[in-house]
Amino acid sequence: MTLPRLGGTLFLRLAAVLVLAVLASQAFTLWLTVQQKNDLLARQLYAQVLDTLADYEGLLETLPPEARDRFLSSNNSPTRPHLLPLSQVPPESHVPLGVARPLAGWLTQAVGEPVTVRLAHGERRELWIKVPMLDSHYWLVMPIRRYQPPALLPTLQAAGLMALLSVLAAFALAWRTTRPLTRLASAARELAVGRMPGPLPASGPREVCEVIERFNSMTQALDKTASERRLMLAGLSHDLRTPLTRLQLAVELQDDNGDKAGMLSDIDELSRIVSQFIAFARSEENRPLAPLALGELVDSVLHKFSRDGMVVSWQRQDVNINGDALAMQRLLSNLLDNARHYGAAPFAVSLTRDGAHCRLSVHDHGQGIAPELQQAALTPFERLAAHRGSDGGSGLGLAIVTRVVAQHSGSLAFAYPDDGGFSVTVTLPLLAD
Known part of the structure; x- marks a missing residue:
């Protein structure tokens, strides 16, 4: 059966x-x-x-x-x-x-x-x-x-009462047995999206307690490894900035001999790569989330890009999310950088409400990313062949975006709008009223 x-x-x-x-x-x-x-x-x-x-x-x-x-x-x-x-x-x-x-x-x-x-x-x-x-x-x-035998009704009533009590006890026992496993599954989901869960209480049957203790040990080891990797990557990137700054200053003080512009461009590309390494290391940090006015944050990021000469049309709708302001600034900056370096004008950013979620979209009129390469583009240090070695990138831009989206319990999607071009849309849950 x-x-x-x-x-x-x-x-x-x-x-x-x-x-x-x-x-x-x-x-x-x-x-x-x-x-x-x-x-x-x-x-x-x-x-x-x-x-x-x-x-x-x-x-x-x-x-x-x-x-x-x-x-x-x-x-x-x-x-x-x-x-x-x-x-x-x-x-x-x-x-x-x-x-x-x-x-x-x-x-x-x-x-x-x-x-x-x-x-x-x-x-x-x-x-x-x-x-x-x-x-x-x-x-x-x-x-x-x-x-004639006595009526069975009293017996049936007593049996029904005992069955009801036994069923309630069975549900209570099942809940106590599976509750630790439910917490374990929830913690595993948090770990899968990049958030490090806290230690779980070891309760329930002996075998379940052993699994929870092993899971706690594993998360502690992963957290320690990630912390050491972040420290090493951030320290290395930070140490590289000092000689790069000295090198840039020395080149700028030299007379223009025809190679000066190329050298300064190479130094600028190296500086951008170092910045992306630092941003990637920081994206692993589990910073606390707080109420955030996303429209105002997009305004501040677009204002910075407008100072660099990038013209972006902006469709705004005021929404509030539970998020990390620094991580969201990094997310939008990376999407705009990608649109500027790999896409084509005109550029547009929109923020709309969709039920219990909001959608943040960055739209450009370039060729975009081919569907068969979209998953690879989200992988850290994975650079598309068309741009490899030609733009000074490190292959971390979309990887950082993916990590920030996961930390905010959102989703990322690529699309080719009907009016042409290519768009990247981030869907995030709204802050509960």
Whole structure:
């Protein structure tokens, strides 16, 4: 038997197994109770039938054969056991009786020949038993009103109450068992999007506690490794800036010999690469998120690019998100840098509200990124062949954007709008009211 998926959650599956076990045990208990009651009733009827047969046989033996029928007719009272000739036909409405089979078996062994037992529903509930008596056979009619078993309703009510309590206990047990695993899955999702979760409390079964402890050890090791990598990358990038600044100053003080402009351009490219390395190292930091007016932040970033001569049309809608201002500035700056270096004018930025989310789009009219290369473009240090070695980039721009988007529980999408060009859209959850 295959259980349904039940939503696929361990909690529902475990709860379903416990509930089925409780219901099966309750059903078996009820069945066993009914069987025991039928067995007890059959034993009582068996003893009563043997006593009645013994009494009648003792009386009939003292009477001559011609007087026996008159005696039986005079004792034919519907309120007590009595004998009827086989010519008397029992009522036609017969229903199964749980005691009939064991009673017939016991009587057959007692009298030494097959005994027929019928339950008749006429004006009265009676048990008709075909029995031998002396040299003939009769119907022994037993009124069974006083032998009726007690009603099952109180038993069913008690069983229903116990089943309800057991089901509630099963759900509580399933919740306590799966709750640590739910927290573990949530922490794993945070780790997958680049956020380092805090230590999880080790609770639940021993095996689950061991898994949580190993997960905590793993996250601590990853955090330590990431911290060392950030420190090394940031320190190396910072140390490179000093000689680059001295080199740039020395070149600027030289006379223009035809190579000065190219040398300054190379130094500027190196400086940009170092800045991207520092930005990439900082993007791994789990900075606290705070309420942020995204429209005002976009205004400040666009103002900086306008000072550098980049003309960008701006469609604004005021929205608030839970975010890191520095990381969001870095995200938009990288998208605008990519549009300026690899795209073509005119450039446009839009910020719109879409239900419980907002969409920040950067649109240019360049060739964009081919669909088969879009996933590779998001990988750190991965540079497209068309630009490799020709623009001074490091292949970290979109990787930083991807990391910031994940830290803000958002999504990133590329598109080719109907009016031409290429756009990158970042979708972020709005700040709850």
